[in-house]
Amino acid sequence: MQTLKAYDVALYFLFRARELEAGDTISNLKMQKLLYYAQGHFLAIYQTPLFSERIEAWKYGPVVKEVYDRFKKYGNLAIDFEELDNFNSTLYTSEHLDTLPFVFNRYNISAKELVDKTHSESPWMDAYSKYTTNEISQQSIQDFFTQRFKQEAQSYAR
Numbered sequence: 001m002q003t004l005k006a007y008d009v010a011l012y013f014l015f016r017a018r019e020l021e022a023g024d025t026i027s028n029l030k031m032q033k034l035l036y037y038a039q040g041h042f043l044a045i046y047q048t049p050l051f052s053e054r055i056e057a058w059k060y061g062p063v064v065k066e067v068y069d070r071f072k073k074y075g076n077l078a079i080d081f082e083e084l085d086n087f088n089s090t091l092y093t094s095e096h097l098d099t100l101p102f103v104f105n106r107y108n109i110s111a112k113e114l115v116d117k118t119h120s121e122s123p124w125m126d127a128y129s130k131y132t133t134n135e136i137s138q139q140s141i142q143d144f145f146t147q148r149f150k151q152e153a154q155s156y157a158r
Helices: 006-019 028-046 065-074 081-086 094-106 111-119 122-127 138-157
Strands: 055-058 061-063 134-136
Touching: 006 028, 006 065, 006 081, 006 094, 028 055, 028 061, 028 065, 028 094, 028 111, 028 138, 055 122, 061 111, 061 122, 111 122, 122 134, 122 138
Parallel strands: none
Antiparallel strands: 055 061, 055 134
């Protein structure tokens, strides 16, 4: 299965926001959380990473530094749709296209709500330190999301 670059996942989320005319803008802060949730869902479902870049535990939640650095020029404003000039729709496999729209829809809440959500979850809580930047391991993300989906499935089965 093809591993994407985290930037290509980010571009997909931008494309989706524009396509749906959601009127919902995506800031860099929100984008970082969407990348984390996309990685979590993909790891739990396919047992392989969606992208290979590391996710770090920063003050406001999980961050993919390479993507953060590309979009930091926007500050806390919306990422400009002009970034989509780099969008290549042929990169995405059926597995990507099964996962990414689902993640976009499920987590299409405010950046603040996403920060609060990630701060209540063990992958970020276990990795975060205000004194050093730590990686949130793929294994901890995969374990957390796999367990969460099992719990959700069991609640539906009752």
